[in-house]
Amino acid sequence: MRFTYFAVFERAARADMRISPGDLARLVALARATPRLVGGRIYTPERTHDPYLDDGPAPALALQLYFEELAPLEAALARDGHLQPLAAPDALPSLAGAAISQQAMLTRRFPVPDPRFRTPAGNLPCSYLVHYPGSAEDLNAWLAHYIAHHPPIMARFPDIREIEICTRIDWCGFLPWPRVDHMQRNKVVFDSAAALTAALNSPVRHEMRADFNRFPPFTGGSLHYPMATLAVTP
Secondary structure, rough: OHHHHHHHEEEOOOOOOOOEEEEEEHHHHHHHHHOOOOOOEEEEEEOOOOOOOOOOOOOOOOEEEEEEEEHHHHOOOOOHHHHOOOOOOOOOOHHHOOOEEEEEEEEEEEEEOOOOOOOOOOOOOEEEEEEEEEOOOOOOOOHHHHHHHHHHOOOOOOOEEEEEEHHHHHHHHOOOOOOOOOOOOEEEOOOOOOHHHHHHHHHHHHHHHHHOOOOOOOOOEEEEEEEEEEEEEE
């Protein structure tokens, strides 16, 4: 298990908001230099087709940073932490006006039959980012069901490369953005947007929906966004 920090930039100011190449390069450099970072992902909007869902425009950007322990994550978010430059008004000009939220979580990874990426030249891997913003009648029962039943079905998606489930923790941090307390986030990752679309239109997607209908009671629904996925290595 690892600890993960999420920062999500929603398109509050304008529908066509996207990060510029220069801002992306600066974000990659800052993230890569984070002390004791073990890896990260930068997500930007992608297009796919899900036969069950259309949750509207994806966020303009999402940042996910991994740490082996909680202490270095909190150190990066401290008042004098490495990630404080992200809070500067001119840190990412192309995302000015974005509605930014943040959350730290515990991350569980699950095995897949073949984790080797075969992303076509000129493409990025594609993740289906999912979050459950509401609450469960019995969170323990809800998470236990999800962790026991959903990943084995996910692992049957054709050409799936990664499965990840993130759950809530208490954490310290001093970036000035609002915190969210989503009860769960998860993602599945594929070689490309085309590969994710193929998986979402496979029979496994119907199995996923059937299991969703067996979840213990909860409120708030779920949101699903396809995102091009840029890996960040220290």
